[in-house]
Amino acid sequence: MPEDTLNSTMIVGSNIRPAPTLRVDNIRVAYGNTPIIDALSLDIKSGALTAIIGPNGCGKSTLLKAMARVLPVQSGHVLLNATPIHDMPTREVAKTMALLPQGPVAPEGLRVKELVAQGRFPHRSLIRQWSRDDAEAVARAMAATDIQAFADRPIDALSGGQRQRVWIAMVLAQNTPVLFLDEPTTFLDLKVQVDLMTLLRRVAHEDGRTLVVVMHELNVASAFADQLVMMRGGAVIAQGAVNDVFTQDNLLSVFDLSARVLMDPESGRPVCIPQVSP
Amino acid sequence: MTGMRAGVFLFAIPGLAFVFAWHIAVGAKVIPLRTVVEALVAYDETLFDHVVIRDLRVPRALIGAAAGAGLAVAGALMQGVTRNPLADPGLLGLLAGASFLVVLGSFAGLSAPSAIPALAAVGALGAAALVWGIASAVPGGATPMTLVLAGAAVTAFLAALTAIMLLLDETSFDSLRVWLTGTLAGTRGATEIWAVAWLALGLTVALSASRQVTALAMGDDAATGLGVNVQKLRLAILLSVVALTASAVALVGPMGFVGLVVPHIVRLTVGHDYRLIVPGAALGGAIFMLLADIAARMLLAPVEISTGLITALVGAPFFVWLVRARL
Amino acid sequence: MTEKVWQRLDGALTFSLPLCALGMLIALSALLFGVTLIALMSGSFPMSAGDALRSMAGHPPSDMAATVVWEFRLPRALAAAMAGALLAGSGAVLQTVTRNALADPSLVGVSQGAGLAVVTLLVLYPGTPTALRPVLAFFGALAVAALIQTIAARRSNGATMRFILTGIGVAAFLGAVTQAMLTYGDLNRAMSALAWLAGSIHAVNWGDVQILAITFVLIVPALIWAARPLEALRMGSEIATGLGAAVTRDRALLITLSVALAASAVAIVGPLGFVGLIAPHLARRLARSGPGVHLALSLVTGAVLVSAADLIGRTVFAPVQLPAGLVTAVIGAPVFAWLLLTRRGN
Numbered sequence: 001m002p003e004d005t006l007n008s009t010m011i012v013g014s015n016i017r018p019a020p021t022l023r024v025d026n027i028r029v030a031y032g033n034t035p036i037i038d039a040l041s042l043d044i045k046s047g048a049l050t051a052i053i054g055p056n057g058c059g060k061s062t063l064l065k066a067m068a069r070v071l072p073v074q075s076g077h078v079l080l081n082a083t084p085i086h087d088m089p090t091r092e093v094a095k096t097m098a099l100l101p102q103g104p105v106a107p108e109g110l111r112v113k114e115l116v117a118q119g120r121f122p123h124r125s126l127i128r129q130w131s132r133d134d135a136e137a138v139a140r141a142m143a144a145t146d147i148q149a150f151a152d153r154p155i156d157a158l159s160g161g162q163r164q165r166v167w168i169a170m171v172l173a174q175n176t177p178v179l180f181l182d183e184p185t186t187f188l189d190l191k192v193q194v195d196l197m198t199l200l201r202r203v204a205h206e207d208g209r210t211l212v213v214v215m216h217e218l219n220v221a222s223a224f225a226d227q228l229v230m231m232r233g234g235a236v237i238a239q240g241a242v243n244d245v246f247t248q249d250n251l252l253s254v255f256d257l258s259a260r261v262l263m264d265p266e267s268g269r270p271v272c273i274p275q276v277s278p
Numbered sequence: 279m280t281g282m283r284a285g286v287f288l289f290a291i292p293g294l295a296f297v298f299a300w301h302i303a304v305g306a307k308v309i310p311l312r313t314v315v316e317a318l319v320a321y322d323e324t325l326f327d328h329v330v331i332r333d334l335r336v337p338r339a340l341i342g343a344a345a346g347a348g349l350a351v352a353g354a355l356m357q358g359v360t361r362n363p364l365a366d367p368g369l370l371g372l373l374a375g376a377s378f379l380v381v382l383g384s385f386a387g388l389s390a391p392s393a394i395p396a397l398a399a400v401g402a403l404g405a406a407a408l409v410w411g412i413a414s415a416v417p418g419g420a421t422p423m424t425l426v427l428a429g430a431a432v433t434a435f436l437a438a439l440t441a442i443m444l445l446l447d448e449t450s451f452d453s454l455r456v457w458l459t460g461t462l463a464g465t466r467g468a469t470e471i472w473a474v475a476w477l478a479l480g481l482t483v484a485l486s487a488s489r490q491v492t493a494l495a496m497g498d499d500a501a502t503g504l505g506v507n508v509q510k511l512r513l514a515i516l517l518s519v520v521a522l523t524a525s526a527v528a529l530v531g532p533m534g535f536v537g538l539v540v541p542h543i544v545r546l547t548v549g550h551d552y553r554l555i556v557p558g559a560a561l562g563g564a565i566f567m568l569l570a571d572i573a574a575r576m577l578l579a580p581v582e583i584s585t586g587l588i589t590a591l592v593g594a595p596f597f598v599w600l601v602r603a604r605l
Numbered sequence: 606m607t608e609k610v611w612q613r614l615d616g617a618l619t620f621s622l623p624l625c626a627l628g629m630l631i632a633l634s635a636l637l638f639g640v641t642l643i644a645l646m647s648g649s650f651p652m653s654a655g656d657a658l659r660s661m662a663g664h665p666p667s668d669m670a671a672t673v674v675w676e677f678r679l680p681r682a683l684a685a686a687m688a689g690a691l692l693a694g695s696g697a698v699l700q701t702v703t704r705n706a707l708a709d710p711s712l713v714g715v716s717q718g719a720g721l722a723v724v725t726l727l728v729l730y731p732g733t734p735t736a737l738r739p740v741l742a743f744f745g746a747l748a749v750a751a752l753i754q755t756i757a758a759r760r761s762n763g764a765t766m767r768f769i770l771t772g773i774g775v776a777a778f779l780g781a782v783t784q785a786m787l788t789y790g791d792l793n794r795a796m797s798a799l800a801w802l803a804g805s806i807h808a809v810n811w812g813d814v815q816i817l818a819i820t821f822v823l824i825v826p827a828l829i830w831a832a833r834p835l836e837a838l839r840m841g842s843e844i845a846t847g848l849g850a851a852v853t854r855d856r857a858l859l860i861t862l863s864v865a866l867a868a869s870a871v872a873i874v875g876p877l878g879f880v881g882l883i884a885p886h887l888a889r890r891l892a893r894s895g896p897g898v899h900l901a902l903s904l905v906t907g908a909v910l911v912s913a914a915d916l917i918g919r920t921v922f923a924p925v926q927l928p929a930g931l932v933t934a935v936i937g938a939p940v941f942a943w944l945l946l947t948r949r950g951n
Binding site for chain 1: 612614615617618619620621704706829830833836837839840841843844846847848849850851889895
Binding site: 364369408411412415416417418422423424426427428430431432434435437438439441442445446459534535578581583584586587590591593594595597598601602605 | 705706707708709711712756757766767769770771773774775777778780781782784785788789878879882922925927930931934935937938941942945946
């Protein structure tokens with residue numbers, strides 16, 4: 001998406017409440033009797049883009065789903081403005097946080113506009129089936145993600161990158177101060193990844209929303225995130241500002257990766273170059 | 279390793295012999311095992327019991343064993359080729375297709391002994407193609423669930439057509455109806471010989487292809503990498519499955535769940551090598567069918583219920599357990 | 606290209622309904638009326654449309670006409686339409702909740718549970734009044750559905766797939782038990798049970814119609830409620846939770862609703878295969894809409910299907926009467942295959 005078609009007035013969010021505080025307090029998440037995460041605590045910075053990275057199986061998706069209350073926690077709390085979300089009515093939670101899971105599948109034949117409209121679900125009800133607010137939220141979300149051109153096309157007919165923009169439009173239409181995205185850029189071309197992350201960063205900074213994104217691609221994470229959380233074996237190994245966390249030592253201890261970390265002089269962001277043995 | 283697992287056959291073969299003898303001993307009148315053995319080795323045509331054994335019970339046992347073997351091997355092959363633990367000639371519509379075409383043939387006057395297994399084969403093939411086609415056309419493709427659902431739909435369709443044919447011609451109501459539930463109590467004739475010929479064909483193809491079927495379990499691409507011509511193998515297996523199913527239906531009518539249950543039990547004992555599974559399923563299927571027939575005759579004695587009901591009463595809960603344990 | 610809608614965007618009550626779907630709803634209702642009228646006219650005592658309408662209005666041209674319309678054809682037509690609607694609604698809900706296009710309520714043990722209950726009654730206690738039959742069938746079906754839910758329930762992942770597959774297994778088991786019961790029982794009683802098992806509308810009386818009508822009245826609010834959870838659940842359980850739907854609770858309620866709808870129909874007219882399978886697909890092919898309007902379209906489509914099937918079964922091989930269940934299976938399957946294979950057309 002060309003830089004100049006995106007300006008702050010087109011991004012969703014004229015009626016947003018002040019970004020709530022999001023805190024994970026000593027949670028334990030298990031599948032049956034197998035614990036994936038134990039005694040994990042985390043503070044998510046409001047109005048910023050936080051990326052959670054880690055090797056396969058480190059529990060980052062599990063953490064995200066627990067934060068989004070899709071997974072139950074066996075002990076501890078996830079607190080939204082000091083209220084445990086697992087105790088709140090799920091519809092209220094849905095007006096405050098939105099989730100885009102990994103590899104989402106839409107019902108067959110669904111059109112783009114219909115999928116984006118789905119994001120308005122928590123704001124609608126039996127007697128308020130489709131209001132002006134809903135129509136405007138959908139229009140803004142579609143403009144922000146630049147998908148108006150294929151509003152009436154079926155989703156199955158789109159490319160991977162276009163489809164992902166539609167899904168992001170859906171969570172944007174939900175108009176929540178907090179957004180969770182689970183591997184939104186996996187399997188996409190680098191150019192498409194950059195475009196999507198640019199959009200997400202704008203949503204965080206210009207709307208003041210809290211975004212938590214689970215990612216695989218280290219350098220894309222380091223280029224766009226404000227805060228970084230590194231996980232391994234179900235625990236948080238390092239967290240904080242990107243430049244503080246994205247270090248050679250951390251890459252080695254979290255990923256077993258020998259890499260040099262260089263600073264990009266233009267952006268001021270760290271980049272890792274894996275060491276290749278001759 | 280394979281040697282140890284093959285050792286199971288040392289128990290299975292005498293086991294089959296025992297069940298075979300037991301099957302002959304059981305019936306409206308229980309004949310002592312000693313007499314059974316005597317009838318087989320020192321036949322005396324003046325003894326009524328010996329005549330009953332030779333003319334009624336031995337054929338019935340042989341037919342049961344043959345049909346059971348055929349269905350079990352067919353099921354094992356289907357499970358291997360579709361990589362679906364729920365595959366079975368009944369569940370995927372082949373039995374319904376076979377019996378439908380046989381009934382249709384009987385109304386069209388095609389009831390020659392050679393025609394019955396042939397009709398069953400064409401019917402089974404058609405139904406299998408239909409089920410596969412429907413399951414593949416659905417979003418998500420031919421997963422175990424879609425295959426079973428498509429199989430249920432096709433079976434319901436063919437069963438309805440069969441029921442309509444029976445309604446339109448009341449004279450054939452009773453005999454065909456009983457046959458349609460799956461039974462070893464049918465009339466004897468040259469059909470059996472033709473059916474056994476088809477069975478032999480199916481088993482031969484199955485045995486010769488068994489090594490390659492094992493390779494298929496890892497996926498089409500991996501199997502191709504190992505030198506398997508996947509398309510040709512699939513076709514050969516299809517031929518074998520259809521021939522085996524047709525022979526079983528010609529012998530005993532549509533007998534469900536044998537092809538589902540037996541391969542799983544066999545796999546538990548001999549492992550995943552199809553060179554062992556195919557003969558193992560043949561033996562296991564024969565034993566299973568004979569045991570089911572014994573139960574069918576003894577459970578509500580003197581009333582004899584159809585063996586197909588027993589295989590369903592055993593097989594359906596097994597299927598439910600499989601779904602719970604494996605999926 | 607935006608679709609024409611009838612919408613009201615401001616105020617306490619807001620909505621947006623696609624005009625195409627609404628128009629189709631009206632057209633289908635007209636078609637249902639047409640099929641019903643033909644059903645009233647046809648049979649061993651043929652009547653003109655005028656005579657049939659006059660008989661319905663209370664001015665029959667003859668006593669014979671009045672009897673034929675009011676004792677036989679009208680209750681039968683009403684029962685067919687309502688049973689069709691209930692089955693179609695059941696299928697629409699089940700397919701959306703399970704996210705599987707092949708889900709059919711008649712496959713998941715509901716019909717077999719009802720069937721076994723009725724056959725057991727007929728064979729073991731032939732003296733019980735016919736009015737008790739639907740009640741028993743209904744509870745038989747619900748019991749089976751509860752059993753299936755219990756067996757199939759474990760983790761939330763894949764629960765619906767296990768539900769369907771478990772249902773097929775339980776259905777096969779119950780079918781075998783029913784067959785065994787028929788073999789064991791007296792031949793005459795077995796025959797009447799067999800007729801009902803094939804799915805037949807010919808034996809319905811006004812009592813049955815009343816029961817169906819009451820079921821309808823009770824179920825309509827449930828269907829109105831169902832539209833929203835269906836909308837969320839069709840996206841998958843994780844997205845549905847993210848959107849604020851109470852997934853575990855709603856899925857259980859919706860599956861129960863689907864079973865109740867099917868059981869109500871099966872209890873009166875026996876199992877009618879394929880209606881629950883193809884009516885929702887046909888409805889979607891006729892007009893695009895959200896799950897709520899689609900539910901309404903499915904209901905009317907199902908009513909038309911079963912009414913037509915009963916009419917065909919009654920007349921095509923006269924005087925032999927084909928049970929509607931056989932007709933729906935024979936026509937339904939090819940229609941379904943055609944729907945599947947022509948899907949990629951857009």
